[in-house]
Amino acid sequence: MPANQQILLDNRPQGEATVGNFKLVTTDTPALTDGQVLVRHHYLSLDPYMRGRMNDSKSYAASQPLGEVMIGGTVGEIVESKHPKFKAGDQVVGMGGWQAYSVVNADQPGALRRVDTTHVPLSYYLGAVGMPGVTAWYGLVKIIAPKAGETVVVSAATGAVGSAFAALARARGCRVVGIAGGPDKCAYAVNELGFDACIDYKLHKDMYSLAKALKEACPNGIDGYFENVGGMVLDAVLLRMNAFGRIAVCGMIAGYDGAPLPLANPALILVNRLKIEGFIVSEHMEVWPEALTELGTLVATGKLRPRETVAQGLASAPEAFMGLLKGKNFGKQLVRLV
Amino acid sequence: MPANQQILLDNRPQGEATVGNFKLVTTDTPALTDGQVLVRHHYLSLDPYMRGRMNDSKSYAASQPLGEVMIGGTVGEIVESKHPKFKAGDQVVGMGGWQAYSVVNADQPGALRRVDTTHVPLSYYLGAVGMPGVTAWYGLVKIIAPKAGETVVVSAATGAVGSAFAALARARGCRVVGIAGGPDKCAYAVNELGFDACIDYKLHKDMYSLAKALKEACPNGIDGYFENVGGMVLDAVLLRMNAFGRIAVCGMIAGYDGAPLPLANPALILVNRLKIEGFIVSEHMEVWPEALTELGTLVATGKLRPRETVAQGLASAPEAFMGLLKGKNFGKQLVRLV
Numbered sequence: 001m002p003a004n005q006q007i008l009l010d011n012r013p014q015g016e017a018t019v020g021n022f023k024l025v026t027t028d029t030p031a032l033t034d035g036q037v038l039v040r041h042h043y044l045s046l047d048p049y050m051r052g053r054m055n056d057s058k059s060y061a062a063s064q065p066l067g068e069v070m071i072g073g074t075v076g077e078i079v080e081s082k083h084p085k086f087k088a089g090d091q092v093v094g095m096g097g098w099q100a101y102s103v104v105n106a107d108q109p110g111a112l113r114r115v116d117t118t119h120v121p122l123s124y125y126l127g128a129v130g131m132p133g134v135t136a137w138y139g140l141v142k143i144i145a146p147k148a149g150e151t152v153v154v155s156a157a158t159g160a161v162g163s164a165f166a167a168l169a170r171a172r173g174c175r176v177v178g179i180a181g182g183p184d185k186c187a188y189a190v191n192e193l194g195f196d197a198c199i200d201y202k203l204h205k206d207m208y209s210l211a212k213a214l215k216e217a218c219p220n221g222i223d224g225y226f227e228n229v230g231g232m233v234l235d236a237v238l239l240r241m242n243a244f245g246r247i248a249v250c251g252m253i254a255g256y257d258g259a260p261l262p263l264a265n266p267a268l269i270l271v272n273r274l275k276i277e278g279f280i281v282s283e284h285m286e287v288w289p290e291a292l293t294e295l296g297t298l299v300a301t302g303k304l305r306p307r308e309t310v311a312q313g314l315a316s317a318p319e320a321f322m323g324l325l326k327g328k329n330f331g332k333q334l335v336r337l338v
Numbered sequence: 339m340p341a342n343q344q345i346l347l348d349n350r351p352q353g354e355a356t357v358g359n360f361k362l363v364t365t366d367t368p369a370l371t372d373g374q375v376l377v378r379h380h381y382l383s384l385d386p387y388m389r390g391r392m393n394d395s396k397s398y399a400a401s402q403p404l405g406e407v408m409i410g411g412t413v414g415e416i417v418e419s420k421h422p423k424f425k426a427g428d429q430v431v432g433m434g435g436w437q438a439y440s441v442v443n444a445d446q447p448g449a450l451r452r453v454d455t456t457h458v459p460l461s462y463y464l465g466a467v468g469m470p471g472v473t474a475w476y477g478l479v480k481i482i483a484p485k486a487g488e489t490v491v492v493s494a495a496t497g498a499v500g501s502a503f504a505a506l507a508r509a510r511g512c513r514v515v516g517i518a519g520g521p522d523k524c525a526y527a528v529n530e531l532g533f534d535a536c537i538d539y540k541l542h543k544d545m546y547s548l549a550k551a552l553k554e555a556c557p558n559g560i561d562g563y564f565e566n567v568g569g570m571v572l573d574a575v576l577l578r579m580n581a582f583g584r585i586a587v588c589g590m591i592a593g594y595d596g597a598p599l600p601l602a603n604p605a606l607i608l609v610n611r612l613k614i615e616g617f618i619v620s621e622h623m624e625v626w627p628e629a630l631t632e633l634g635t636l637v638a639t640g641k642l643r644p645r646e647t648v649a650q651g652l653a654s655a656p657e658a659f660m661g662l663l664k665g666k667n668f669g670k671q672l673v674r675l676v
Contacts, residue, residue, distance in 0.1 A: 230604065252605045260605055265598035266568065267590045270616040278608040 001029040001038070002079075005314050006069045007098035013054055016257050017325065019318040021054065022070070029101050037106050038080040041096050044314070044335040045073035045126035046321050047160075048228070048253050070098035070317075075115070075125050076337075083107070091115050093125045098317055100337055110285065119300040127332035128306045129295045132160035135281040136226070137291035139248030140168050142284070143277050144224030148173030151218045153237060155179040156228035157189050157198055160306065160332035161250065164295060165226055166193045167304035171294075174224075177217045179210075179233055181327045188330070192305065201233055207264065210236035221245075230254040235264040241272050249278040253325065307331030339367040339376070343652050344407045345436035351392055354595050355663065357656040359392065360408070360436075367439050375444050376418040379434050382652070382673040383411035383464035384659050385498075386566070386591045408436035408655075413453070413463050414675075421445070429453050431463045436655055438675055448623065457638040465670035466644045467633045470498035473619040474564070475629035477586030478506050480622070481615045482562030486511030489556045491575060493517040494566035495527050495536055498644065498670035499588065502633060503564055504531045505642035509632075512562075515555045517548075517571055519665045526668070530643065539571055545602065548574035559583075568592040573602040579610050587616040591663065645669030 003026055010023035032038055053064040053071060064071055074096030081087050083106040094112045096102035106112050115125050127133065136154075146152055146169065154165045157178025166189070169176040178189040178198035189198035197217040204210035214222065214236060221242035227234055230252030241247070254261055269276065298304035309329040311320035317335045324333045341364055348361035370376060391402040391409060402409055412434030416424050421444040424430070432450045434440035444450050453463050465471065474492075484490050484507065492503045495516025504527070507514040516527040516536035527536035535555040542548035552560065552574060559580035565572055568590030579585070592599055607614065636642035647667040649658035655673045662671045 234604070249608045252608055260603035262600035262602050263604040264600050266572070266601040266604075267598055269614060270587045270590055270618075273616045273618060273621070274614075275616075276607060276612075276614040278611045278613075280608075280611060283611070 001031060002040075002101060003027070004029045005100045007314060007317055008068060009054060009064045009066055009070055011066065012056055013257070017051055017054055017322065019322060022318040024315055030103060032080060032082045032103060034082050035105055035107050037078050037083050037086050037104050037112070039074070039076045039092060039094065039096055039102050039104055039112070040079045041074040041076040041100055041102065041337045043075050043123045043126055043310075044096075044098055044317060044337060045130070046317065046324050046333040046335060047073070047132070048251055048324065050321065051253070051325055071095065072097050073126050073131055074102065075122050081106075086112070086114070091117055091122055093130060098314065100314060120296055123308060123310075123332075123334055124299060124306070126334060127160040127308065128164050128299055128304050129292060131281060132332065133164040133295040134288055134291040135250055136161045136164035137168055137295065138279060138281050138284055138287055139226045139250055140165055140172075140224070141291075142287065143248035143275075143279065144226065144246045146172055146174050146224050149175075150223035151175040151177065151220055152224040152226070153177045153179065153214070153218065153222050154226040154228070155201075155233050155237075156251075156253070156327075157195060158185045158193065158307075158331060159228070159329075161226075161228060162189075163193045163306045163331060164304060166195050167298045168294070170194050171298065171303070175218070175220075177214070177222075185330065188307070192307070194303075204232075204236075207232050207235040207239065211239040214240045224248075226250060228253060231261045238263075238265060238268045238274075241268065241274055243272050245272060245274050247274060247276040249276060309333050311335045313337070339369060340439060341365070342367045343438045345652060345655055346406060347392060347402045347404055347408055349404065350394055351595070355389055355392055355660065357660060360656040362653055368441060370418060370420045370441060372420050373443055373445050374420050375416050375424050375442050375450070377412070377414045377430060377432065377434055377440050377442055377450070378417045379412040379414040379438060379440065379675045381413050381461045381464055381648075382434075382436055382655060382675060383468070384655065384662050384671040384673060385411070385470070386589055386662065388659065389591070389595075389663055409433065410435050411464050411469055412440065413460050419444075424450070424452070429455055429460055431468060436652065438652060458634055461646060461648075461670075461672055462637060462644070464672060465498040465646065466502050466637055466642050467630055469619060470670065471502040471633040472626055472629040473588055474499045474503035475506055475633065476617060476619050476622055476625055477564045477588055478503055478510075478562070479629075480625065481586035481613075481617065482564065482584045484510055484512050484562050487513075488561035489513040489515065489558055490562040490564070491515045491517065491552070491556065491560050492564040492566070493539075493571050493575075494589075494591070494665075495533060496523045496531065496645075496669060497566070497667075499564075499566060500527075501531045501644040501669060502642060504533050505636045506632070508532050509636070509641070513556070513558075515552070515560075523668065526645070530645070532641075542570075542574075545570050545573040545577065549577040552578045562586070564588060566591060569599045576601075576603060576606045576612075579606065579612055581610050583610060583612050585612060585614040587614060647671050649673045651675070
């Protein structure tokens with residue numbers, strides 16, 4: 001069996017996460033038992049939710065245990081199989097974690113899914129045609145549920161979730177407005193991702209200034225909002241929501257490092273009769289087939305062409321993850337492991 | 339025609355509302371034209387929503403115009419009719435406003451509803467079997483939608499909405515916990531209204547202390563919350579909500595007088611995958627018949643026995659309204675006009 005490289009969570013962040021929270025180790029890969037397969041990972045996915053797992057606090061998901069391999073989505077190729085339904089050479093997506101190889105009990109429901117790379121590049125199964133894409137789909141279709149002609153807004157607009165959100169919302173006849181950090185990301189959102197407009201939040205020092213920019217970009221107000229960041233951006237959007245607006249809360253990355261970030265004016269929930277709903281896509285596995293079919297079709301037909309930022313080698317994962325948390329990536333953040 | 343007494347909104351509050359914001363005038367009652375009826379009001383309803391209408395700010399409802407009769411629900415008796423479907427002596431509920439008499443175009447949909455006082459006292463049509471009761475019904479049934487055995491919580495527990503909420507939730511097999519101000523109200527909630535427990539928020543100086551009391555009163559956590567007040571109470575409840583909890587936002591009286599009251603930790607919406615929904619019962623007229631039928635039955639069978647605080651005479655309405663905003667009333671606040 002090949003030697004394996006792994007990244008463990010070594011200690012928990014005090015405030016901001018740092019590369020010092022992680023430790024790279026080399027281990028032996030155990031021999032397979034019946035029903036197991038050995039997967040060589042081609043790509044590791046880096047996602048904001050991982051930051052939450054690094055904390056010890058009570059949350060929806062179990063906290064990442066210290067001294068164990070960091071959780072993470074992976075795509076790769078089976079190199080050895082002791083399971084009748086998988087064979088060497090199969091391309092699969094799974095939750096292999098921050099390591100070069102994983103041994104998987106392939107009978108466990110949802111542990112491994114075989115994928116077809118004829119029309120969709122392998123790495124996209126970690127982004128547009130994977131968990132982030134389905135996340136965008138669930139928030140848009142099941143919570144925001146927009147009518148054609150409505151205006152929907154997404155923060156972290158050029159990330160893996162935001163770019164899928166834009167394609168899905170355009171397909172439903174919505175006006176789609178993004179919020180992102182910096183002129184390059186905003187230009188990319190409009191020129192390549194199909195956003196009708198994109199606002200650079202870094203140009204705005206408070207929620208009122210950002211709300212004014214939203215008013216210009218959303219002349220008919222905001223009917224649906226997909227929340228990835230929280231903080232000032234959410235406060236500003238709330239000032240521009242229409243009556244009966246819907247807000248899907250997927251992430252609040254702005255508050256991951258420290259004290260809770262308050263919401264400035266919750267009375268707007270009543271004034272505008274808003275519906276706000278938090279969700280985690282892994283709790284809604286029933287929608288994945290329908291969502292993945294639509295997302296795969298959007299990619300295959302060129303209507304969703306997400307960009308990727310790819311770090312090379314497992315050792316680069318911690319630094320790349322710090323960059324993701326600060327918005328330094330452009331589109332989906334991956335680590336290439338082969 | 340009889341002379342009419344009316345209370346007008348004379349000027350808008352700067353911060354807290356005061357009796358000086360109102361003006362009592364005596365006017366002539368105009369002669370009826372075809373299709374109109376003259377109603378003598380027996381009771382005027384005082385409700386927290388009126389405070390919002392006194393402000394000039396943009397809200398869901400038109401602001402109360404200066405110099406006009408204050409908006410308000412009324413029950414009374416028709417004393418003269420030029421409408422074929424109503425006759426003198428009919429008991430009716432409507433939105434007659436803060437005045438002794440009103441002239442009503444009875445053809446206008448929803449303007450007047452004839453009521454039966456065989457099993458339900460006339461004044462209850464402004465409370466348990468009226469708008470406040472339907473408000474409790476909508477939030478509980480349509481937003482919280484509890485299962486038997488779940489725990490639901492309501493703030494302003496002994497008010498008109500809270501007391502109806504308790505009876506409706508008990509009928510659905512829920513554990514019902516109230517939050518109210520002072521030991522007398524809390525004892526009344528448990529001894530007369532059927533709450534399983536009631537917490538005196540005045541004993542708690544911050545959200546953590548109140549959250550601790552909620553933990554004791556709700557050992558299985560909180561599945562549904564009906565929000566009437568906002569502020570610290572909402573912050574404390576959020577700390578105790580179970581995964582997939584539902585919050586119906588009906589009022590945020592804590593913030594009516596001034597600057598918006600922030601919500602301390604909105605990330606809990608995501609952590610616990612909560613659904614939070616604001617609503618106004620007048621926008622859901624389709625549920626009124628079903629809700630009023632259930633509420634009337636609860637009253638007629640003695641399962642809902644709300645208390646009333648009755649001020650005597652129209653001139654006492656402003657002072658009684660100030661008391662309502664400060665929680666001085668006990669149960670439904672009315673003004674008796676006959």
